[in-house]
Amino acid sequence: MTAVASAAQHASAREARASYRSGVVAPTSGVAHGLVQANLIAVPEDWAFDMLLFAQRNPKPCPVLEVVEAGSFEPRLAPGADLRTDIPAYRVWRDGELAEEVADATAAWAEQPLVAFLIGCSFTFEAGLADAGIPIRHQELGRNVPMYRTNRDCAPAGRLSGELVVSMRPIPADRVADAVTISGRFPAVHGAPVHVGEPAALGIDLDHPDFGDAPEVRDGEVPVFWACGVTPQAAIMASRPPFAITHAPGHMMLLDVPDAAYAA
Amino acid sequence: MTAVASAAQHASAREARASYRSGVVAPTSGVAHGLVQANLIAVPEDWAFDMLLFAQRNPKPCPVLEVVEAGSFEPRLAPGADLRTDIPAYRVWRDGELAEEVADATAAWAEQPLVAFLIGCSFTFEAGLADAGIPIRHQELGRNVPMYRTNRDCAPAGRLSGELVVSMRPIPADRVADAVTISGRFPAVHGAPVHVGEPAALGIDLDHPDFGDAPEVRDGEVPVFWACGVTPQAAIMASRPPFAITHAPGHMMLLDVPDAAYAA
Numbered sequence: 001m002t003a004v005a006s007a008a009q010h011a012s013a014r015e016a017r018a019s020y021r022s023g024v025v026a027p028t029s030g031v032a033h034g035l036v037q038a039n040l041i042a043v044p045e046d047w048a049f050d051m052l053l054f055a056q057r058n059p060k061p062c063p064v065l066e067v068v069e070a071g072s073f074e075p076r077l078a079p080g081a082d083l084r085t086d087i088p089a090y091r092v093w094r095d096g097e098l099a100e101e102v103a104d105a106t107a108a109w110a111e112q113p114l115v116a117f118l119i120g121c122s123f124t125f126e127a128g129l130a131d132a133g134i135p136i137r138h139q140e141l142g143r144n145v146p147m148y149r150t151n152r153d154c155a156p157a158g159r160l161s162g163e164l165v166v167s168m169r170p171i172p173a174d175r176v177a178d179a180v181t182i183s184g185r186f187p188a189v190h191g192a193p194v195h196v197g198e199p200a201a202l203g204i205d206l207d208h209p210d211f212g213d214a215p216e217v218r219d220g221e222v223p224v225f226w227a228c229g230v231t232p233q234a235a236i237m238a239s240r241p242p243f244a245i246t247h248a249p250g251h252m253m254l255l256d257v258p259d260a261a262y263a264a
Numbered sequence: 265m266t267a268v269a270s271a272a273q274h275a276s277a278r279e280a281r282a283s284y285r286s287g288v289v290a291p292t293s294g295v296a297h298g299l300v301q302a303n304l305i306a307v308p309e310d311w312a313f314d315m316l317l318f319a320q321r322n323p324k325p326c327p328v329l330e331v332v333e334a335g336s337f338e339p340r341l342a343p344g345a346d347l348r349t350d351i352p353a354y355r356v357w358r359d360g361e362l363a364e365e366v367a368d369a370t371a372a373w374a375e376q377p378l379v380a381f382l383i384g385c386s387f388t389f390e391a392g393l394a395d396a397g398i399p400i401r402h403q404e405l406g407r408n409v410p411m412y413r414t415n416r417d418c419a420p421a422g423r424l425s426g427e428l429v430v431s432m433r434p435i436p437a438d439r440v441a442d443a444v445t446i447s448g449r450f451p452a453v454h455g456a457p458v459h460v461g462e463p464a465a466l467g468i469d470l471d472h473p474d475f476g477d478a479p480e481v482r483d484g485e486v487p488v489f490w491a492c493g494v495t496p497q498a499a500i501m502a503s504r505p506p507f508a509i510t511h512a513p514g515h516m517m518l519l520d521v522p523d524a525a526y527a528a
Binding site for chain 2: 057
């Protein structure tokens with residue numbers, strides 16, 4: 001990684017994290033433009049190998065950017081940040097059920113040692129799409145990106161299994177190829193789409209996302225689906241580890257690394 | 265991975281594995297041309313997370329192709345093969361010391377459940393170099409590739425740490441750029457070189473490799489260094505897990521996957 005973020009970019013990420021730490025809850029799509037955002041999944045130590053192996057076997061939905069070992073809360077990719085407070089919204093899971101959604105995970109994280117995984121997020125390549133003049137509908141509408149559980153199984157790993165989750169962006173038909181090419185340059189943040197058009201083939205009802213907000217697909221646009229870092233949350237629901245903490249979908253951990261660091 | 269191996273390639277890999285299973289011991293560079301070869305590192309279950317995390321943090325020397333969980337010995341990437349017998353030579357490690365080198369690891373593997381990691385090998389891109397007319401000196405001489413422990417530390421993970429190990433190929437000065445470009449197309453099998461020329465800067469004495477055979481660098485050639493999948497063996501020596509089984513350097517696990525499957 002040779003690319004370096006600008007001072008202004010660092011400041012925008014730090015300011016956003018500070019606002020989330022102080023209680024602001026909002027989706028992060030478009031925030032700190034040009035810096036990488038990450039999904040969070042934190043599991044008990046005796047589930048950490050299964051989680052890392054699940055990610056290794058499912059690199060498209062689960063590209064691991066960093067593993068923060070139990071006892072530490074400060075990512076190398078965001079020095080000075082605190083994983084327990086600097087994400088706008090968290091989900092606490094007990095036995096595979098969503099137990100609560102909180103703006104501060106300090107109390108939940110104190111229950112037991114957790115290994116935290118930061119996983120690449122498609123918001124990273126949205127900057128590239130926007131820079132190429134491709135509209136990002138959910139940003140235009142001030143909504144969260146729609147995400148769907150699909151009928152495709154991930155490769156299981158130990159006790160973890162579950163369906164692939166995808167995010168969807170409606171893309172004008174004459175820009176689909178560009179969207180594929182641009183996102184394909186970022187294999188560490190989900191890369192090229194897994195599916196273009198034909199939502200029914202993925203078992204998806206477009207109007208009813210499982211996470212995020214409903215989409216608005218206009219005439220001349222094609223729904224394009226990217227592997228999504230919420231996939232580990234589907235694995236939690238399916239596999240029922242005793243405890244886990246994740247980000248709330250669309251509410252990501254902002255890192256200090258520029259998107260360009262992950263361009264292939 | 266969409267590339268598919270030919271029937272002749274499959275047959276050559278299967279025949280070679282059968283010969284190793286029956287006791288033949290020989291380096292595998294150049295064997296089953298066009299198919300992927302892999303390093304092996306198998307560790308006790310309670311070291312598996314550290315090993316997988318070490319690989320995740322050091323992807324250049326330790327690109328994980330497959331993890332075979334305890335109790336299984338058949339890689340998905342080589343159906344019908346047996347990890348305990350189908351590698352030409354194994355090393356058995358006790359408390360970080362090389363205890364023995366064997367042609368059959370069945371007895372050693374029976375001592376306790378082990379998780380096996382198959383890690384990409386630079387022999388994979390040698391086919392690409394040879395196809396481009398770049399000479400592979402150790403193949404010409406019928407020797408094992410020279411490998412060196414360097415003065416560069418890997419990123420530690422849990423209880424595992426150690427130096428980066430590199431393999432070296434002498435490349436004609438006018439083909440170094442081609443060698444960089446060709447190997448750079450294979451990030452899952454170490455990718456582009458980590459160092460070109462100036463072995464002393466890596467703390468290396470060219471004539472005295474730590475693994476494999478001494479090289480022959482001719483006038484007009486530059487020593488080129490690639491990250492090497494023997495790096496986990498250096499980590500074993502430095503970190504002293506109670507038990508491990510690896511391949512013997514240069515004596516790899518032949519898989520049924522074509523090199524092209526790992527071209528970026």
